[in-house]
């Protein structure tokens with residue numbers, strides 16, 4: 001194949017930014033000239049791989065450690081040509097696989113007989129690339145290795161905390177956005193808010209975020225092709241470091257959300273964050289129920305009013321009938337005032353459980369935060385921020401960076417952390 005046509009074919013689809021991380025290091029073993037040229041052009045045209053060296057013999061002596069001849073650290077990918085000597089190529093692959101199991105092995109060959117492919121896979125190769133090596137097959141194979149490396153580098157398993165109002169206007173969005181910004185900023189935690197409102201969610205507005213194109217339900221509808229790149233196009237980013245997947249702005253389209261799709265989407269998201277806060281609409285819709293089944297905790301936000309408290313009791317009864325473990329439920333009393341008409345003791349007696357948290361009533365500050373779109377800068381000295389910072393440390397967060405507060409001890413266990 002002439003190099004010009006290879007270059008042309010390498011420049012076709014712009015899908016290379018699957019990773020913003022460092023390029024993957026590649027070592028070639030006994031590659032023929034054309035394959036090596038394809039690799040060189042691929043490395044030049046897309047910053048996904050960096051060619052480290054080419055070794056022109058299969059080094060299979062037992063006395064020689066594979067890591068010695070591949071170099072340290074071991075490369076991310078080793079591409080072995082199987083055509084020159086199949087037996088030695090297999091032996092070399094086995095040696096590398098046992099000495100450097102984290103190195104991905106690609107076999108390259110012009111022979112596509114199934115038993116040869118199986119043999120290469122048995123020697124530890126995860127990919128079998130056919131000559132002439134095309135851009136698409138190389139790109140897909142490299143992308144798979146990149147994806148696995150990212151998974152290894154991001155071993156997060158987020159705590160998913162769902163927040164639902166006992167009725168509308170109890171303060172869910174105010175609390176979720178402020179708590180999220182604190183977790184991201186003061187505690188340096190990788191934090192995401194998902195606005196699960198089926199329409200007209202407020203999280204983006206409260207965070208002053210206007211630059212976004214897609215909403216959460218579109219992500220759910222596309223969950224079969226979910227990867228880091230697709231997710232990135234759904235994220236709105238706040239200056240605190242907090243990320244948000246917003247709700248739809250209107251309710252003009254019919255959605256096809258399959259049962260289980262929300263849970264699957266959260267399985268994917270969990271691996272990428274330390275905390276996920278979910279801003280839910282009040283009520284027990286199918287989406288909310290699936291979320292409640294899948295979250296680690298349901299924080300029901302209420303105010304000290306008879307109608308809201310009655311709803312909390314009804315919700316808990318209903319969810320218990322649906323076999324959702326009662327330990328998962330927490331009650332957060334918002335707009336708490338010491339001299340309220342309904343006392344704390346009365347509230348706890350009505351609910352049949354202790355209040356998990358109380359957030360003080362501070363209307364002027366909360367409204368200022370909403371209007372400014374910056375929950376922590378404006379509220380840094382307010383009682384609500386101090387209170388939510390304590391809540392964040394209660395969530396088991398270890399202090400980081402400039403945060404002076406010592407780690408909370410008493411309530412950590414409530415989250416099982």
Ligand SMILES: Nc1ncnc2c1ncn2[C@@H]1O[C@H](COP(=O)(O)OP(=O)(O)OP(=O)(O)O)[C@@H](O)[C@H]1O
Nearest residue numbers: 165168169170171172173174335360361362363366
């Ligand atoms: N701790 C608080 N002290 C005083 N006012 C508050 C507090 N928390 C929230 N509010 C006020 O309550 C109102 C409703 O808050 P918010 O929009 O956060 O509620 P919500 O539960 O998200 O409502 P919705 O059901 O519409 O989504 C806002 O005007 C907000 O300023």
Ligand SMILES: [Mg+2]
Nearest residue numbers: 172173174202
């Ligand atoms: Mg809201």
